[in-house]
Amino acid sequence: KQEVTQIPAALSVPEGENLVLNCSFTDSAIYNLQWFRQDPGKGLTSLLLIQSSQREQTSGRLNASLDKSSGRSTLYIAASQPGDSATYLCAALMDSNYQLIWGAGTKLIIKP
């Protein structure tokens, strides 16, 4: 059974720093890997989606990588800003049944 793990559960860094959020998964038979952002009271917003055949995707200051063989994905945030404070979730779409399996998230706080 697929398990998705995000470590650390919480992270606090000063504004301006570059940072990396980690996501690991136990079953490499995935269709894609997705990163979401969750803000209190506002639901989830999709950030990046990496297809299983891709190695990385970029959007602005965000870069997500995928290494299926090692079961790892990372979300790199450059030049962090207080507005980046949120909970970041990763989810793996299984190619057997198209279910999304979610990590528990990393709560990120960017200190001004």
Add this chain to the structure above:
Amino acid sequence: EAQVTQNPRYLITVTGKKLTVTCSQNMNHEYMSWYRQDPGLGLRQIYYSMNVEVTDKGDVPEGYKVSRKEKRNFPLILESPSPNQTSLYFCASSYAAYRSTDTQYFGPGTRLTVL
């Protein structure tokens, strides 16, 4: 504006009193899904629907019902709510679950408390 709406946003109820949480999307999406989110756990899928009149169980379907009579609506029904169903619920939709480039769009969430 493309969106997924859920109502109500907040609900406090008592054990055993039937309730329905509505979900509607205006993007003509085929795939819709319900999740619950509990502290320290990832989102867990309750039910999903690949298209009208097609629904299937997710990982935690016990105590819930759904229906998909129209493409845009996917209500979640709790026939006899219990305290262990206290949670944050999300509805989501996407064009199709199996397209590798698809992403899911989420509603704002419904915070349910069952006393």
